[in-house]
Amino acid sequence: MVSLYPLVMNECIKIVKKRRLLVVLIILAAIIPMFTYAQLKVAQNNEKQFGTTDWRAEQRQKIVDYTRSLGSARVPEEWKQFRRVEVKLAQYYLDKDVNPSAPNGVTFTREFLKNAVGLFIPLMVMVVAADLISGEHSGGTIKLLLTRPVQRWKILLSKLISMLLFVSVIVIATGLLCYLISGIVFGYGGWDMPVFFGFQIKGTELDLSYVRPVDHWLFLIMELGLVWYSALIVAVMTLMVSVLVRSTAAGMGIMLAVLISGTILSNMVSSWETAKYLFMVNLRLTDYLTGSLPPIKGMDLPFSLAVLTVWGGLSLIVSFAVFTKKDVLN
Numbered sequence: 001m002v003s004l005y006p007l008v009m010n011e012c013i014k015i016v017k018k019r020r021l022l023v024v025l026i027i028l029a030a031i032i033p034m035f036t037y038a039q040l041k042v043a044q045n046n047e048k049q050f051g052t053t054d055w056r057a058e059q060r061q062k063i064v065d066y067t068r069s070l071g072s073a074r075v076p077e078e079w080k081q082f083r084r085v086e087v088k089l090a091q092y093y094l095d096k097d098v099n100p101s102a103p104n105g106v107t108f109t110r111e112f113l114k115n116a117v118g119l120f121i122p123l124m125v126m127v128v129a130a131d132l133i134s135g136e137h138s139g140g141t142i143k144l145l146l147t148r149p150v151q152r153w154k155i156l157l158s159k160l161i162s163m164l165l166f167v168s169v170i171v172i173a174t175g176l177l178c179y180l181i182s183g184i185v186f187g188y189g190g191w192d193m194p195v196f197f198g199f200q201i202k203g204t205e206l207d208l209s210y211v212r213p214v215d216h217w218l219f220l221i222m223e224l225g226l227v228w229y230s231a232l233i234v235a236v237m238t239l240m241v242s243v244l245v246r247s248t249a250a251g252m253g254i255m256l257a258v259l260i261s262g263t264i265l266s267n268m269v270s271s272w273e274t275a276k277y278l279f280m281v282n283l284r285l286t287d288y289l290t291g292s293l294p295p296i297k298g299m300d301l302p303f304s305l306a307v308l309t310v311w312g313g314l315s316l317i318v319s320f321a322v323f324t325k326k327d328v329l330n
Contacts, residue, residue, distance in 0.1 A: 007150065007158035008165075015128060015166055018135075024124045024170055028177050031120075035112060036182045043103055055099040059090045066090075082293045085201065089291050092208060096196065104190035105183030106216050110223060112178045117227045118284045119263050121174060122234040126255045128166050129238040131248035132159045133323065152324045160239060160316075167235045171228045175220070195219040199291025200300070219289070226285035229305070233279060233312045234259070240315040243323050266295040273298065279311040 015021060046058055066083040069075050075083075093100050101107055113121075133156075179188070194213040201207070214222075238255050245251045262280020275281055276296040282304035287294070294300070 004154060004158055004161070007154060008161050011132075011158050011162035012165065015162060018131075020128045021166060021169065024127055025173060025177075027124065028174055029181075032112070032177050032181045036108065036185050039103075039108060039111075039182070040185055055101070056094060059094050063087050063090050063094075085291065085293045088208070089199070092196070092211070096213075098194055098196065098213075100195075102190060102193060103186045104193075105179045105186055105188045106190035106193070106220060108182035108186055109175055109178040110195075110216070110220055112182075113175065113223055113227050114286045114290070116174065117230050117286050118266065119259055121171065121227060121231050122259050122283065123256070124170050124174075125167055125231045125235045126238050126252060126259070128170065129163050129235045130242060130252045130255065132163060132239055133242040134246050134248045134251050135242075153320055156243075156320060156323045160236075160319075163235050163239060164232065167231050168228065171224060171231055174227075175224055191215065191217045197222070197289045199289075201291070201293055223286050223289060226289070229308065230283045230285055233308045233315075234283070236312045236319075237279070237315045240319045243319045243326075272296070276303070277307055279308055282307045 066087045069083060070080055089100075101111070193216045195216050196211050196213050197219060198210040198212055199208065200210055234255075238251070241251045241254050242248075245254065258280055262278070262283065265275055265278065266281055266284065273296055276299050281295055282299070284292075284295075285301065285304055285308075288301040288304070
């Protein structure tokens with residue numbers, strides 16, 4: 001019986017040799033400086049607009065603007081719900097005298113991960129995971145792979161384990177590059193700055209009774225964990241598509257369409273309650289930490305985790321069932 005360790009090592013070597021991970025790291029190294037510069041320009045524009053670097057002026061103006069818009073009949077009700085929550089959040093941070101977006105490397109990393117969890121990081125994961133099985137077909141190596149005295153489920157399990165390792169590498173690399181690159185501009189402090197979490201949305205109201213402060217480093221670990229889990233589910237579903245579709249290009253096209261449609265749906269499905277059971281609508285797990293209004297009423301962190309877990313479990317069942325039975329030699 002062949003152990004899993006050499007199989008996993010072999011899969012890791014193949015992924016590295018394909019240089020897709022290198023492509024992902026190069027994309028991150030190119031994109032993050034652009035966002036860092038954009039964040040710097042935002043800070044400079046705010047200083048010009050308010051005539052001060054005091055974050056309180058920006059928060060007060062935000063409260064005034066959003067409160068004024070609540071009385072307008074031209075503003076959709078969904079936007080009003082979002083703005084009611086944002087007003088309460090801004091007032092909460094003013095009362096606690098804590099700048100929620102203090103410019104430093106840690107804050108930039110936190111905000112980048114929050115915005116990247118729904119589409120950018122899943123796309124990076126998809127680049128690595130899309131051809132784990134379909135690439136064997138297109139490369140003609142599937143026959144050689146299956147002539148070895150190894151059960152098919154072990155082959156697929158080794159690919160799954162190696163994929164999980166590289167998902168972890170991508171998430172950690174994203175956090176590290178964000179911190180190292182943005183820190184050049186904003187500084188490397190902020191690890192012990194208090195961050196409030198535990199916000200709960202009840203209807204259109206923001207429940208503050210469970211809110212408590214944690215150090216920034218702990219909040220960042222929680223956020224990285226949620227980002228990793230979202231990326232993991234996307235990777236597992238990409239593996240399933242790779243098993244079902246022999247063409248890598250077709251598999252990437254399917255996942256790309258699904259992920260982009262999820263981003264569009266998240267902004268449009270507030271009245272379609274059934275859509276909350278779609279996995280792509282539940283990828284933004286980090287929003288629950290900061291009190292952001294969910295795309296559909298009734299969604300919360302346990303619900304989204306449960307939905308993603310069910311989708312991931314079903315994807316694994318389909319992947320192993322098809323791969324172990326399918327005639328892959330023809």
